[in-house]
Amino acid sequence: MRAEPAADPWGTQAPPEGAASLLEIGSGTGQHAAYFAPELPHLAWHTSDLPDLPQSIRLWIEEADCANLREPIALDVTRSEQWPIGPFDAVFSANTAHILPPDAVEAMFLGVGRLLPLPALRPLHVPR
Numbered sequence: 001m002r003a004e005p006a007a008d009p010w011g012t013q014a015p016p017e018g019a020a021s022l023l024e025i026g027s028g029t030g031q032h033a034a035y036f037a038p039e040l041p042h043l044a045w046h047t048s049d050l051p052d053l054p055q056s057i058r059l060w061i062e063e064a065d066c067a068n069l070r071e072p073i074a075l076d077v078t079r080s081e082q083w084p085i086g087p088f089d090a091v092f093s094a095n096t097a098h099i100l101p102p103d104a105v106e107a108m109f110l111g112v113g114r115l116l117p118l119p120a121l122r123p124l125h126v127p128r
Contacts, residue, residue, distance in 0.1 A: 019043055019089035023115065025108060026096030027072060028053070030060030036092075037069045044068050046084070048075035077108040086115055 020043065024033055027047035037045040045068055047057045054072035061069045075082050077100075091112050097105050 021086065021088045022046065022090040022092055023073075023084065023086070023088045024048060025075065025077065025091060025093040025112070027057050028095070030057035030072070032092070032094050033057070033069055034060040034064035034066070037066045038064065041066075041068055043090070044070055046070045046073055046088070048073040048084070050074070050076055051082075077111055078104050080107075080111070083111045083115060088115055089117075091116060 022040075022043045023046045025048055027033055027049045030047055033045050033047045037043070045066075047054075047061070047070065049057060049072060051074035054074065057072040061071075073084050075084070077083075093108070097108070100108065
């Protein structure tokens, strides 16, 4: 396991100070949320993953003890009824698109398109 999540996925496009809420899609263990949320205290960081995975996310959230980390949301991106309503100002996803089947990647981007106002931040990190 890495000591730190992938190098700066934001590059020069970090969520603006005016952004208040971010949805992380495919939070996995919760490692990225626990690492980045304290660096972005102005954002309510909402984790999400498949319905059977939130327990590991909760453990990372508890360990991080960060006021802006929210409880995980059960989200299968292919099921439109599971998408949260928001409001969200940004979406973050790391290491998901390359492991999802093509139809799930398409569903993820369609869901993000419905969720966020334009223009909105949609950082997507994939391994190199």
